[in-house]
Amino acid sequence: MSMILGVPVTVLSGQLMLGVINGAFYALLSLGLAVIFGLLKIINFAHGAMYMLGAMCTVLMFDAFGVNYWVALFVAPLVVGCFGILLEYFLLRRIAGQDHIYSLLLTFGVALVLQGVLTNIYGVSGLRYTMPDIFKGGMNLGFMFLPYYRAWVIVVALLVCFGTWFMIEKTRLGSYLRAGTEDSQLMQGFGINVPLLISLTYGFGVMLAAFAGALAAPIYSVSPVMGSNILIVVFAVVVIGGMGSIAGAVITGLLMGVVEGLTKVIYPEGSAAVIFLVMVIVLLIRPSGLFGKEA
Amino acid sequence: MATTTTQTDIQQSIVKQQKSEQRKKRILNLVLLALLLLAPAVMYPVFLMKILCFALFAVAFNLLLGFTGLLSFGHAAFLAAGSYTTGYLLSNFSGLTTEMGIVVGTAAATVLGLGFGVVAIRRQGIYFAMITLALAQLVYFFFVQAPFTGGEDGMHGVPRGYLFGVVDLSNNYAMYYFVLAVFLGGYLLVQRIVGSPFGQVLKAIKQNEPRAVSLGYNVDRYKLLAFVISASLAGLAGSVKTVVFQLASLNDAHWHMSGEVILMTLLGGTGTLLGPVIGATFVVNLEYQLSQGPMGDWVDPILGGIFILTVMAFRSGIVGEIQNFMRKNMS
Numbered sequence: 001m002s003m004i005l006g007v008p009v010t011v012l013s014g015q016l017m018l019g020v021i022n023g024a025f026y027a028l029l030s031l032g033l034a035v036i037f038g039l040l041k042i043i044n045f046a047h048g049a050m051y052m053l054g055a056m057c058t059v060l061m062f063d064a065f066g067v068n069y070w071v072a073l074f075v076a077p078l079v080v081g082c083f084g085i086l087l088e089y090f091l092l093r094r095i096a097g098q099d100h101i102y103s104l105l106l107t108f109g110v111a112l113v114l115q116g117v118l119t120n121i122y123g124v125s126g127l128r129y130t131m132p133d134i135f136k137g138g139m140n141l142g143f144m145f146l147p148y149y150r151a152w153v154i155v156v157a158l159l160v161c162f163g164t165w166f167m168i169e170k171t172r173l174g175s176y177l178r179a180g181t182e183d184s185q186l187m188q189g190f191g192i193n194v195p196l197l198i199s200l201t202y203g204f205g206v207m208l209a210a211f212a213g214a215l216a217a218p219i220y221s222v223s224p225v226m227g228s229n230i231l232i233v234v235f236a237v238v239v240i241g242g243m244g245s246i247a248g249a250v251i252t253g254l255l256m257g258v259v260e261g262l263t264k265v266i267y268p269e270g271s272a273a274v275i276f277l278v279m280v281i282v283l284l285i286r287p288s289g290l291f292g293k294e295a
Numbered sequence: 296m297a298t299t300t301t302q303t304d305i306q307q308s309i310v311k312q313q314k315s316e317q318r319k320k321r322i323l324n325l326v327l328l329a330l331l332l333l334a335p336a337v338m339y340p341v342f343l344m345k346i347l348c349f350a351l352f353a354v355a356f357n358l359l360l361g362f363t364g365l366l367s368f369g370h371a372a373f374l375a376a377g378s379y380t381t382g383y384l385l386s387n388f389s390g391l392t393t394e395m396g397i398v399v400g401t402a403a404a405t406v407l408g409l410g411f412g413v414v415a416i417r418r419q420g421i422y423f424a425m426i427t428l429a430l431a432q433l434v435y436f437f438f439v440q441a442p443f444t445g446g447e448d449g450m451h452g453v454p455r456g457y458l459f460g461v462v463d464l465s466n467n468y469a470m471y472y473f474v475l476a477v478f479l480g481g482y483l484l485v486q487r488i489v490g491s492p493f494g495q496v497l498k499a500i501k502q503n504e505p506r507a508v509s510l511g512y513n514v515d516r517y518k519l520l521a522f523v524i525s526a527s528l529a530g531l532a533g534s535v536k537t538v539v540f541q542l543a544s545l546n547d548a549h550w551h552m553s554g555e556v557i558l559m560t561l562l563g564g565t566g567t568l569l570g571p572v573i574g575a576t577f578v579v580n581l582e583y584q585l586s587q588g589p590m591g592d593w594v595d596p597i598l599g600g601i602f603i604l605t606v607m608a609f610r611s612g613i614v615g616e617i618q619n620f621m622r623k624n625m626s
Contacts, residue, residue, distance in 0.1 A: 043421045094607060100421050101366045102606050105561065108554055109602025116595030232550060236429040243422065273436040276429045280414055283426060287417040 007265050013144040015261045021150050021219075023257020024157035025212050027250045029234045030241065031161055032208035034249035035168065037238070039181045039201050041100055042092060045107035048231030049114040050206045053080045054213025055222045056118065059127045069132040069218070077210040084206030088199045096198075111228070118224035126221035135218070153215055160211065161250045168246055177201060236279045242292025252290060331475055340471040341539065346579045347478040348536040353559040353571030355528030358485050360557070361566035362494060363521045364501030368424040368553050369411065369431030370529050373404040375438055375548035377530030380404075382450040382543035383443055393456040393464055397477075397534040404530020405523060407434070412522040416515055419504070428550060435548045449544030453537055470539060477535050481528050486568055488524065497521055558598060562605050564612030573613050 029051060036044045044050075057076040061067035067075065087110065095102045131149055138147035168174040177197060180187045184194040213227075220226065233256075241252030256275050264271040282290060334343050352374055359365045381400030384391055415426045438444050445451070455464040464470045488494050496517050499507045508514050537543045546552060555578065563574025578598070585594050609616050 043425065091603065091607065101424065102610070104366070104421055104424060105557065106603060106606045108557075109599040109606065112554070112599025112602065113596045114599075116593065116597075116599060119595070120592050232428060232432050235425045236432075239422065239425050239429065269440055272439075273433050276433040276436075279426070279429050280433070283414055283417070 009143055012265055015265045016258060017144065017146065017150060017261075019258040019261020019264075020254065021153055021257070022260060023254035024154050025216060025230070025253075026234055026237050026257050027161055027253030028157050028208055028212040028215075029230065030237045030249040030253045031164055031246065032205040032212075033234060033238050034241070034243070034246050035164065035208070036202060036205035038244050038246060039168075039177055040198060041181075042103040042107070042202070043100065044202075044205065045104055045231070046087070046110040046114070047107075047206075047209050047234065048227030048229075049111040050080055050084065050209040050227070051213040051216070051230065052118070052224060052227035053083070053114065054210030055217045055220070055226060056122075056127075056213070056224065057210070058214045058217040059129045059222050062129065063127075072217075073211070073214050076214040077207040080210035080213075081203040081207035085199050085203040087206075088202040092202065093195070093198075111231075115224050115228060122224060124223050124225050126223040129217045129222055131218040149218060153219070157212075157215065160208070164208065165246050165250065233275055236275050240275075240279050240282050240289055242289025245289070245291035248289065248291025328479075331479075335468055335471050340467040342583065344471055344474045344539045345536075346576050347474050348532050348539065349556075349559065349579050350572040350575040351478045351481045351535070352529055352532040353556055353563070353575040354482055354485050354568075355525045355532060356556045357560045357565060357571040358488065358525045358528070359521060360560055361570070362489055362501065363497045363518060364504075365518060365522065366420075366424045366557070367415075367427040367522070367525070368550070368557070369427030369429075369434075370526075370556050371548055371550060371552035372411070372431035372434040373408055373526040373529035374533035374536070374552060374556075375434065375543070375545075376404040376407045377401055377533030378537045378543040378547045379438060379444055379450065380530075381534035382453045382537045385453050385456060385538070386450065389454075391456075392460045393458050393538055396456070397531065397538065400534030400537070401527055401531040404533065405527040408523045408526020408530070409519075411526065412519045416518050416522065428553065431548075431550060431553060435545070435550070438545060438548045444543070444545075447545060449542055449546075450537075451542050453541045453543065455538055455541060464538065474535055474539060477531065481531060482568075482572070485528070489568065493517070493520075555598070558602055558605075560612075561610075562601060562612055564614030564616070564618075567612070567614040567618065570612050570614035577613070 029047060032050075033044055033047050036042050036047075054076045057079055058069075058072040061072055061075065062069075091106060091110070092103060095106060135147075135149035135152060138145055138149075138151075140146075168177065176187070176192055180192060180194045180197050187194050187197075216222075216226075234253075237253050237256050238249055240256065241248035256278065259278060260271055260274055263274040270277075286292070352370070355373075356367070356370050359367055377397075377400040379400075380403040381396045384399055385393065385396040411427060411430050414430065415423055418426055439446060443450075455470065458464055458469070458473055462469050462473070464473065489497075496507065496512055499510070499512070500514055500517060504514060533543075533547060536547075559574035559578045560571045561574070562577060563572065564570025581597070582594055585591055585597065590597070605612065611619060
């Protein structure tokens with residue numbers, strides 16, 4: 001068997017694949033965070049909880065109504081997105097324009113409530129979700145075995161990320177959004193409903209998180225606490241990428257997944273911490289992050 | 296001529312008012328001190344010590360958030376650094392007196408604070424919060440995997456030992472008065488810092504950082520110093536806590552702990568001296584009461600609800616709201 005760095009190629013490529021998958025989730029989540037932060041200046045501490053809600057929603061809809069995977073992939077983000085819009089309307093809107101720290105603390109409180117309540121109902125042990133039959137199995141690429149579902153996750157996550165970037169940076173709707181957050185009064189003057197735009201943006205960011213959750217349901221253990229640990233990692237990803245940058249969030253997300261996967265092969269004990277270590281190094285060299293604009 | 300007399304009159308009345316306010320404050324402080332001294336007669340000392348440890352933690356945290364305007368989301372790391380260092384030393388070196396263990400634990404937290412500070416101070420606001428959070432997570436993983444920490448189980452059976460090699464701290468009353476002395480020391484230090492010219496600069500940075508820069512202050516150095524002092528006091532709280540409970544656990548390092556100290560401070564009143572103490576008392580009591588009853592599993596959602604309520608409705612916290620009320624209605 002051929003070896004790279006003293007590690008069998010199959011092991012290395014397997015871990016790399018897992019890394020890319022994790023990276024796809026990091027990318028989707030940090031993209032949502034970046035959209036919400038970049039346009040609304042809110043650090044959405046409830047983002048992990050929204051990811052968890054997406055996954056829980058997928059599992060519970062299946063258990064209660066037999067809703068299949070494909071429907072859940074659309075409905076779960078919609079449900080959670082609507083919840084996000086309500087949250088924005090009833091809570092976040094009232095503290096807009098205050099110190100950003102308050103939005104962080106408020107969403108932290110929301111996350112505690114959501115996670116705590118669901119833990120009391122469903123426990124932390126993890127719910128099971130069976131994968132749709134079409135994804136059973138995989139293909140042999142010669143140097144590694146690629147399960148179909150993992151390939152699907154990577155493809156669809158990348159498509160969604162690219163679509164979001166395209167919408168915000170290249171379309172008219174995106175330009176309204178960017179302008180609306182830059183100078184909301186002026187945009188109001190042009191007859192654009194900025195508060196609605198803000199609600200929808202928050203809802204969209206939350207939808208991205210819930211979509212990631214629905215994608216994660218068949219491969220990760222679904223439980224009320226699944227969001228809380230990944231959230232901190234995603235924060236680190238966003239800091240590394242540079243907080244304002246949409247493309248930075250996606251690229252860094254994928255990159256960090258790979259870095260994590262590689263560390264798992266070379267030095268397994270460090271795999272949980274390596275992203276935070278990268279963050280420290282990047283901050284020391286480039287305080288605004290890899291893709292950050294401000295100096 | 297007439298105007299000057301009125302001016303001096305006004306000045307005199309202001310001075311008089313300030314003096315009477317100071318006297319009121321002094322009386323209040325004396326009453327509180329008396330209560331703290333007598334408290335173990337009516338309440339379980341270990342519970343009181345828990346409150347005092349968290350109160351010191353919150354007071355340390357508030358030096359940053361309340362007086363410098365820096366939201367650290369990683370203060371659990373300092374609590375844990377103090378906690379684990381002291382626990383390790385007292386468990387493994389029987390010749391060591393308790394206060395030596397605490398001093399070294401505090402020093403460890405101070406060094407860690409310096410490291411955090413150097414990395415995090417370069418960014419402001421929420422960036423700062425997220426960076427401290429991520430750094431604290433790094434520390435958490437270290438404590439999970441380091442060979443001496445007992446991993447998920449934590450470190451148990453840390454001996455309380457003898458203070459100065461003489462006073463037997465296994466006696467809860469002796470321990471209580473020692474913890475009280477440490478707490479008061481920390482509290483008075485923060486009070487002194489806040490009132491000093493250094494504290495004035497910190498407040499200026501909080502209110503308007505660019506202006507403080509333009510006035511010629513080396514803002515980063517002031518912030519770093521405040522951060523290190525805060526980390527050091529948080530470490531002290533952790534060290535003492537380990538001696539009281541004879542254990543150091545991963546709970547101290549988890550980011551939930553960082554959230555909890557924010558809640559204590561915010562709820563009690565940021566930027567007030569007494570606020571964090573009241574907030575810590577409230578939160579520790581609440582957790583204790585809930586854990587006794589059928590609502591034990593609902594601690595987290597209830598704390599989350601209090602978070603939401605505090606941010607939405609009374610952002611100046613308990614002490615701050617009382618102060619606002621008095622200012623409006625009593626002068």
